[in-house]
Amino acid sequence: MLGIIGDLVQDVVVWPAEPVQHGTDTEAEIFHTRGGSGANVAACAARLGPTRFIGCVGDDDLGDSLVDGLAAEGVDVRVQRRGSTGTIVILIDENAERTMLPHRGASTLLDEVPDAWLDGLELLHVPAYTFDGEPIGTTVVEVIRRAKKRGVLVSVDASSTGMLSHYGVQRFLDLMADLRPNFLIANEGEAAFLGLSAGGVAGPNRDLLPETVVVAKAGPNPTVVHIPGGERVVVPVPPVERIRDLTGAGDAFAAGFLTAYLATHDLHEACVGGHGSAARVLASPGSTMAPDPSAGRDPSAGSR
Numbered sequence: 443m444l445g446i447i448g449d450l451v452q453d454v455v456v457w458p459a460e461p462v463q464h465g466t467d468t469e470a471e472i473f474h475t476r477g478g479s480g481a482n483v484a485a486c487a488a489r490l491g492p493t494r495f496i497g498c499v500g501d502d503d504l505g506d507s508l509v510d511g512l513a514a515e516g517v518d519v520r521v522q523r524r525g526s527t528g529t530i531v532i533l534i535d536e537n538a539e540r541t542m543l544p545h546r547g548a549s550t551l552l553d554e555v556p557d558a559w560l561d562g563l564e565l566l567h568v569p570a571y572t573f574d575g576e577p578i579g580t581t582v583v584e585v586i587r588r589a590k591k592r593g594v595l596v597s598v599d600a601s602s603t604g605m606l607s608h609y610g611v612q613r614f615l616d617l618m619a620d621l622r623p624n625f626l627i628a629n630e631g632e633a634a635f636l637g638l639s640a641g642g643v644a645g646p647n648r649d650l651l652p653e654t655v656v657v658a659k660a661g662p663n664p665t666v667v668h669i670p671g672g673e674r675v676v677v678p679v680p681p682v683e684r685i686r687d688l689t690g691a692g693d694a695f696a697a698g699f700l701t702a703y704l705a706t707h708d709l710h711e712a713c714v715g716g717h718g719s720a721a722r723v724l725a726s727p728g729s730t731m732a733p734d735p736s737a738g739r740d741p742s743a744g745s746r
Contacts, residue, residue, distance in 0.1 A: 443492040443518075444700055445563040445594075447582055448480015448572050449549035450497045450508050450521065451528035458533070476511055477530050478549060479569035479601060479693050486697030486719055488516035491704065496520050496559050496585075498552035498578070500527035505548070520559045524551045550575035555585050563594050564704055565624075567696060570601035573617065574609045586621050596621070599696055600628035603635045611636060615650050622653045627696055633658040642666045642676070655709070659695060665713045677713035682721045695720040 452474060459469040476485065484495035495512060499505035501523040508527065513519045528547025532540050560566075566589045572582045586596055598618065600606060606614055615636060618626060626638070633639035637647030639658040648656065648668060656668040662682075667675040695716035702708075702715025 443494055443562045444487050444565050444567065444704060445494045445496060445560070445589075446480045446484045446487070446567045447496040447552075447555070447585060448483070448569045449478030449528065449546055450476070450481040450495065450499050450512065451478040451530055451544075451546060451549060452504060452508065453477030454529060454531045456531065456533050458535070462533075476508055477532075478528075479571055479599065480567075481508070481512055482693035483567055483569070483599075483697045483700075484517045485512060485515045486694045486723075487701050490697065490701040490715075490719075492518070493701075494518040494520060494559070494563065496552075496555055498522040498524055498548050498550075500525050500548040502527055522552055522554065524548055546571075546575065550578045552581050553577040555581060557588070560585070560589055560592065560594070563589065563592075565595040565597060565700055567597040567599070567700055568623075569599045569693075570609070570614065571605055573614070574605055583617070583621065586623075590622075595625075596623040597625040597627060597696070597700055598623045599692065600626065600632040600636065603631055606632065606635055615647060618654065619650050622651075624653075625655050625657060625700075626651065627657045627692075627699065628659070629692060630658060630660040630663075639666065639668060642674075644668050644672070657699065657713070659692070659716075665717070667709050667713065669709070675709045675713070677710055677717070679717050680721070691720045691723050694723045 453476065455473040455475060457471040459471065462468050480497060481495060484493050487493040495517050499508060499521050504527040505523060509519050509521060525548035528545050528549050531543040534540055568582060568586060573579045590596060628636065628638065634645065637645040638656050639645050652670055655670065658666045658668065662679050664679060665677045669675065698719025699712045699716030703712035
């Protein structure tokens, strides 16, 4: 089973129909969807295999709705209930790029994860957002240590350059060197920001993580997997017909990559699975997924 620990919030996704008019009205479409990087990964992964989400939401109606919705998508949901459920406002420009205004709310209040919530996990995925905030930051580090003692694989997503800047690049690299995750997933901007990969080749800080497979995505360009020992796997990205909203594409990639890896233990097939999942969110608001045209096919195959 794949486990994910992280945020579960409401996304308010705004698609302006015209350039934003400061000081007055701007025509727009607005969508209310489930959000939070961890919850997005869980919802996508549940379509492909057994998945558990671990987090914290408010003891409120919004928290009830989000938990029920995630469970309805097939996720085994384990949450604390404290504080008020968070919301993220996401502005999508004409190039499908995002500007995010987050209020994580109760997501940062996770302070206890019972041992039973880790039972049956083969791999634990952790968005780096979870390290930025307390008490969740301390809780997640402790959970990763407990998971590794059980022999559970660990994956970390670099999340965003904004988060990494706020947290501190060297502090993050030191934490990764200490925790030794099996996988670190990043887009090309994040990988370059951390000094782990640039232009498809290993960056100056790659040697700081000698036990970690670094997966560097590059949008429509090939994904490059840097394997300990200096080997690389380069996987082309199939063309995508329509791109309207990049929100959740990285989370969908992580879901497809990790579930395919658990099924095949093959890094090339894992990337193919990640690309297929990511393509299905690019035309939809937020992290919602289009129907899978290959429904009924073996999801571990990952091809489109």
